[in-house]
Amino acid sequence: MLSRTADHLYWMARYTERAENIARMLDVNYQMSLLPQGGDVMEQSWIATLSISDLMEAYQKKHDTVTPAKALAFMAFDRDNPSSIYSCLAAARENARAVRGTLTSEAWETLNSTWIDMRKAVTRYSLGAEIADFFEWVKYRSHLTRGVIQGTMLRDEAYHFTWLGTYLERADNTARILDVKYHLLLPRGEGAGGVVDYYQWSALLRSVSAFAIYRKVYRDLITPRRVAELLILTDDMPRSMHRCMSQVYMHLKAIANSQSAETERRAGEMHASLLFGRIDSILEMGLHEYLVEFLARVADLGERISQDFLVPSPIR
Amino acid sequence: MPAPTPYNEMHAAEGGVRNHYQAFDKWLASTSTEWLAQKRAEADMLFHRVGITFAVYGEDAGSERLIPFDVVPRIIPADEWRKLAAGLKQRVRALNAFTEDIYHDQNILKAGHIPAEQVLQNSQYRPEMQGVDVPNGIYAHIAGVDIVRAGAGEFYVLEDNLRVPSGVSYMLEDRRMMMRLFPELFAHYPIAPVEHYPDLLLDNLRSVPPAGVNDPTVVVLTPGSYNSAYFEHAFLAQQMGVELVEGQDLFVNDGFVYMRTTRGPKRVDVIYRRIDDDFLDPLAFRPDSMLGVPGLLSAYRAGHVTIANAIGTGVADDKSIYPYVPDMIRFYLSEEPLLNNVPTYMLRKEEDLKYTLAHLHELVVKEVHGAGGYGMLIGPSASKEQIATFRERIIAEPAKYIAQPTLALSACPTFVESGIAPRHIDLRPFVLSGKEVTLVPGGLTRVALREGSLVVNSSQGGGTKDTWVLER
Numbered sequence: 001m002l003s004r005t006a007d008h009l010y011w012m013a014r015y016t017e018r019a020e021n022i023a024r025m026l027d028v029n030y031q032m033s034l035l036p037q038g039g040d041v042m043e044q045s046w047i048a049t050l051s052i053s054d055l056m057e058a059y060q061k062k063h064d065t066v067t068p069a070k071a072l073a074f075m076a077f078d079r080d081n082p083s084s085i086y087s088c089l090a091a092a093r094e095n096a097r098a099v100r101g102t103l104t105s106e107a108w109e110t111l112n113s114t115w116i117d118m119r120k121a122v123t124r125y126s127l128g129a130e131i132a133d134f135f136e137w138v139k140y141r142s143h144l145t146r147g148v149i150q151g152t153m154l155r156d157e158a159y160h161f162t163w164l165g166t167y168l169e170r171a172d173n174t175a176r177i178l179d180v181k182y183h184l185l186l187p188r189g190e191g192a193g194g195v196v197d198y199y200q201w202s203a204l205l206r207s208v209s210a211f212a213i214y215r216k217v218y219r220d221l222i223t224p225r226r227v228a229e230l231l232i233l234t235d236d237m238p239r240s241m242h243r244c245m246s247q248v249y250m251h252l253k254a255i256a257n258s259q260s261a262e263t264e265r266r267a268g269e270m271h272a273s274l275l276f277g278r279i280d281s282i283l284e285m286g287l288h289e290y291l292v293e294f295l296a297r298v299a300d301l302g303e304r305i306s307q308d309f310l311v312p313s314p315i316r
Numbered sequence: 317m318p319a320p321t322p323y324n325e326m327h328a329a330e331g332g333v334r335n336h337y338q339a340f341d342k343w344l345a346s347t348s349t350e351w352l353a354q355k356r357a358e359a360d361m362l363f364h365r366v367g368i369t370f371a372v373y374g375e376d377a378g379s380e381r382l383i384p385f386d387v388v389p390r391i392i393p394a395d396e397w398r399k400l401a402a403g404l405k406q407r408v409r410a411l412n413a414f415t416e417d418i419y420h421d422q423n424i425l426k427a428g429h430i431p432a433e434q435v436l437q438n439s440q441y442r443p444e445m446q447g448v449d450v451p452n453g454i455y456a457h458i459a460g461v462d463i464v465r466a467g468a469g470e471f472y473v474l475e476d477n478l479r480v481p482s483g484v485s486y487m488l489e490d491r492r493m494m495m496r497l498f499p500e501l502f503a504h505y506p507i508a509p510v511e512h513y514p515d516l517l518l519d520n521l522r523s524v525p526p527a528g529v530n531d532p533t534v535v536v537l538t539p540g541s542y543n544s545a546y547f548e549h550a551f552l553a554q555q556m557g558v559e560l561v562e563g564q565d566l567f568v569n570d571g572f573v574y575m576r577t578t579r580g581p582k583r584v585d586v587i588y589r590r591i592d593d594d595f596l597d598p599l600a601f602r603p604d605s606m607l608g609v610p611g612l613l614s615a616y617r618a619g620h621v622t623i624a625n626a627i628g629t630g631v632a633d634d635k636s637i638y639p640y641v642p643d644m645i646r647f648y649l650s651e652e653p654l655l656n657n658v659p660t661y662m663l664r665k666e667e668d669l670k671y672t673l674a675h676l677h678e679l680v681v682k683e684v685h686g687a688g689g690y691g692m693l694i695g696p697s698a699s700k701e702q703i704a705t706f707r708e709r710i711i712a713e714p715a716k717y718i719a720q721p722t723l724a725l726s727a728c729p730t731f732v733e734s735g736i737a738p739r740h741i742d743l744r745p746f747v748l749s750g751k752e753v754t755l756v757p758g759g760l761t762r763v764a765l766r767e768g769s770l771v772v773n774s775s776q777g778g779g780t781k782d783t784w785v786l787e788r
Contacts, residue, residue, distance in 0.1 A: 002565050003576045097367065098541045101554035105366070112367045157578060257579050309578045 007310035013165030015092035020142035021173035028207035171244035242274040263304040323726040370544040384779035403654035413648035415455040440630030457624035465726035478633040485548035508757035514555035523750035532585035568611030664715035757785035
């Protein structure tokens, strides 16, 4: 297939996934803000959210203070913020439009409808209690988009590039969500088990649809160690880093070309280290350090994928 | 001189409903205005969702417009279509023969039927194409011929679009929309299908490969997703199952054209291009073009790739060449033209200029190279000032203009603000030339939605209608 087509599909999928994960991250912040706690904790939590998304600088250009309402508006609806949900859905749709002939009509219409409704959503949802409905809607549209792709697209290269984008983005986003929360929660001490902690951890798990999964897998108290293990190493947890990297590796193998061997090897190496890794050694190294390194390796993989497949290459 | 009474497609002059509209009329009488309005709103919503829209520059980012769709179809009886189809095929055969002749022996010029300087000094004449052989001698693989119907119901060809005619996707989507909104109507009428157009188009493109290629790779070349016809480019590529490429996706190496794929370069044999000649190859034409492919012309001249439509077809659809099409039909085919040309005054001729300047208030004056309904004077509806300004422009450069009598374009009932009311329409059927000349029974009917307006172009308030050719 055309390199440019592959590029658009890959980014269409990444932006769709990113919009969903931003909604998840904002949702957990919003849920936590309903708990009894001091204003400084709230502010810390929003600062952490903005920082982990590399958006602090852009935010400060527009706003002097960090308040939940301003931060929410900035990350959900701000057109000037290239990582807002609004901008991500716009970018997903623009990429889809550029390859609408490669997508099935159902897939294209789903992405296009999402965008048409997003434009209306800016005025429809207030930043109050309704905002939770908006996050639900974003997640729902993302589920629908993936479902339509899964249910209608030919299993050809286009399909693999689409899922490659989805899983690489999700690997990145899960690592970020875990980092931002773990960072905030851990100083309270492992297994402290206060009521607030319980809600904080369960909110984090819910933000990646992992609360019920946690119960099923561990049938025990929620502890930070196990939360990290679930989100990093558990293969059958659909949003875990391990799961994402095994999918990235699989789709990469399916599209291999004459110059992609090294990229494939690096993806395989990441997958293997998650497959055989142990949570104790990760925590020993320091979770934050581990996640930062992981994010760098995801970024490296993204660049290599661009070079191997997506950038129009001269004749060799 | 008041414009003559237009021919009404549905109602005869005596007030009765024409035979082929009777079943529709009965159906229409059983509907309410509110229900039709609701159906039209449903159509708008669907067109938005499917993305049959075009971006409007300078407006709110992301805002896109629809070309208005009218729910009242334009119906053409079987016998009228037979005559039209035969005339269209004849015309396109002659136009292809003319283009081939001009870029080779120029017999028609030698025989004195057309003044040589008319052709060779025309800005649409491409000297680069002189002596270049193209597969099957076909230049206009896809032709969109604009046809109007005047006062007494007779058809005229208004212009031949042989460069990158657009609109066929609306022919197909309007049909799909009508079937979705009003399935019950299709039970009452033997409506000839048009849905196979993309198959015919692909067959047609595959029938003209470069020499030595048996299983050609076909692509559609688009200027990109910001072009107003982008939907159509993507639609046709998808329907044909071929790649939709931009100039940046192609490159020329050793005289052959390749596309950049995830598995390396892949040779391209037939390019259905939706980019004007000027932008095709920055090395040969406009050097500032970012849309084209450097070296494409040389690959083309070497016979290594087919470009559809060929480079240089503009020489045959220019408004200054239009008056000679009946002569071409006689010259190349030894047949009498089946379709009428509109009588045309060529203002480079002194007597025609004199007549035109004296009758500006009753004529339509057009720029020879104009398109899209721009640069036009419609005498009967123009103000004194507009006529005076145009007069000066004509006197300054008479050769830039032609003039024609104002035709009372036929009117078709149309659903507008005030309910169902007559509006002027035209028709653009699409004629394909490859191994043979074919066309699907139908075309794009454009309608001027403003009361009294004769301008059907979508850029100037025109809409579209589904076009029904009856099978019996």
